Amino acid sequence: MRLDKFLCETLGVTRREATILIRRGEVCVNDAVVKVATGKITEQTKVTWQERVLPMPGPRYFMLNKPEGFVCSHEDSANPTAFALLDEIKIDKLHFAGRLDVDTTGLVLITDDGQWSHKITSPKRKCNKTYRVWLEEAIGDDYAAQLTEGVQLHSEKGLTLPATLEIVDASQNELLLTICEGKYHQVKRMFAALGNKVEKLHRESIGDIILDDELEPGEYRVLTAAEIQSII
Numbered sequence: 001m002r003l004d005k006f007l008c009e010t011l012g013v014t015r016r017e018a019t020i021l022i023r024r025g026e027v028c029v030n031d032a033v034v035k036v037a038t039g040k041i042t043e044q045t046k047v048t049w050q051e052r053v054l055p056m057p058g059p060r061y062f063m064l065n066k067p068e069g070f071v072c073s074h075e076d077s078a079n080p081t082a083f084a085l086l087d088e089i090k091i092d093k094l095h096f097a098g099r100l101d102v103d104t105t106g107l108v109l110i111t112d113d114g115q116w117s118h119k120i121t122s123p124k125r126k127c128n129k130t131y132r133v134w135l136e137e138a139i140g141d142d143y144a145a146q147l148t149e150g151v152q153l154h155s156e157k158g159l160t161l162p163a164t165l166e167i168v169d170a171s172q173n174e175l176l177l178t179i180c181e182g183k184y185h186q187v188k189r190m191f192a193a194l195g196n197k198v199e200k201l202h203r204e205s206i207g208d209i210i211l212d213d214e215l216e217p218g219e220y221r222v223l224t225a226a227e228i229q230s231i232i
C-alpha cells in the first residue's frame with residue numbers, strides 16, 4: 001500500500017491532507033522522515049506521525065482495566081470518560097463492547113468492529129461475563145439455587161437466565177458470578193432481588209477473554225489474535 005493511502009486509512013484524512021503531512025516532514029517510515037507519498041508500506045513497516053506509531057488499517061481491539069470513576073461513553077457531564085485513558089488516534093470511531101457502571105472496575109473491551117462487539121452484547125449470543133462481587137450482607141444459602149433458576153428483576157418481564165455463583169470468601173461476602181446477559185445494572189439488580197446489596201463490583205472476564213493481571217487500573221493493551229478469534 002502507498003504511504004499516502006495508508007495515512008488516509010489510518011488517520012482518516014484526504015489524499016491531499018496526507019500529502020501535506022508528508023511534505024511537512026511529520027511522517028517517519030522506519031524512524032526516518034520521508035517526503036515521498038508513493039513509498040510502499042507493508043505489515044513490517046513502522047510508520048509514525050507526531051511520534052505515534054500508526055496501526056495498520058483495519059479493525060482495532062483493546063482491553064482496558066477500567067478504574068472506578070470513569071464512564072463507558074464518549075461524553076459525560078459529571079465524570080471523565082474511559083476513552084481518555086487511551087492514547088490512540090480516531091477515538092471517536094471506537095466503542096465499548098459492553099459497558100460498566102461508573103463505580104464498577106475491571107475488564108472492558110473496546111473496538112471499532114461493530115460485528116465483533118455485537119457477538120458480545122447481543123442477548124441471542126449468550127456471551128458469559130464473570131464478575132467478582134462483594135455484598136453488603138452475608139451470602140444466602142439459597143442464592144446459588146435461586147440464581148440458577150433465575151430471579152425477577154424490577155420492571156423486567158421474565159426471569160433472568162441461569163447464572164452461576166461461586167463463593168470466594170464467605171467471611172468477606174465475596175463471590176464470583178457468571179451471567180450471560182447484559183441488562184442495565186444487571187448484577188446490582190440481581191442481588192437487590194435477593195434482598196442484598198452490591199458493595200463492590202469488578203469484571204474479570206468476557207467469554208474466554210480474561211483481564212490481564214499485568215494491567216494496572218487505567219492501563220490497556222491490544223488484544224491478541226487468539227483473544228479476538230475467541231469471540232464467536
Ligand code: URA
Pocket residue numbers: 099100101102104184185186187188189201
Ligand atoms: N452489572 C452491574 O450492575 N453493573 C455493571 O457495571 C456491570 C454489570
